[in-house]
Amino acid sequence: MINSEIEIKAYIKDFESVLNFLKNNAKFKKKYFKKDIYYAKEKSIKEGNIKTSSCIRLRIENGGYTFCTKERTLIDGAEVNEEIEIKVSKKKSRFIVDFLSKLQKYKEYVRKEKKGYAFIYKNALIEISKIKNLGDFIEIEFLNSDKPVENQVCKLKSILKEIGIDENSIETKPYIELLVK
Structure with missing residues (x-):
């Protein structure tokens, strides 16, 4: 499936305050735990030359496995992404990881774990997350x-x-860059 998304992510100083605003003003969608494993070409990792567009993400959420790759553009602090996603079974995900590592020379680059809440507000999807080793974010x-x-x-x-977060809190770097530091 091909998706086009426009997204802003920002640091949250007061998670509970933002959560309360959303509980009172937005439509609750779900609580989530997402585990992402990013794969990159072995050569690029050794050279320290990682381009997010050449990374492949495996997301594990609710027993589902989704591979994703994206072309990312920044426009005025917002990410404009063209994503290609494919949902697979656990067995097929193992096959794809083996294929990537053995034949395409990809290897695990970084992991991201985030848990939080998803809401719909003014036709936007809003997720507030606690990201392991990074802190609290809103997307x-x-x-x-x-x-x-x-x-x-x-x-x-x-x-x-409206939610009470200053534009100065916007983070334009991809999570994988922040996690590698």
Whole structure:
């Protein structure tokens, strides 16, 4: 499946305050635990030359296995991503990991674990997460929208402000870069 998403992520100083705002004003979607394993070319890891577009992510969530790769562009602090995702069984995920490592020379690069809550607010998906070794984050995104990117970025920033988070808290680096440091 191919998705187009526009997303802002930001640090959260007061997780409980943000959670309470969302509980009172947004539609609760789910509680989650996501484990992501990022794979990169062995040569790129050795050279320290990792491009997120050449990484492959395996997400394990609720017993499901999803592989994803994305092309990432930054526009005014927001990520504009074209993602390709494929959901597979546990058995097929092992086969794909073996294929990537043996034939394509990929190896595990970094892991990310995040747990949190998902809400819908003003047609945006909002996730607030506690990310192991990184801290608390909010992600606000629109999926497959036909509105101009600039309008969506303004709307995302407006929602961020309504929730009480300053634009200075926006993080533009990918999580994998933050985790490697």
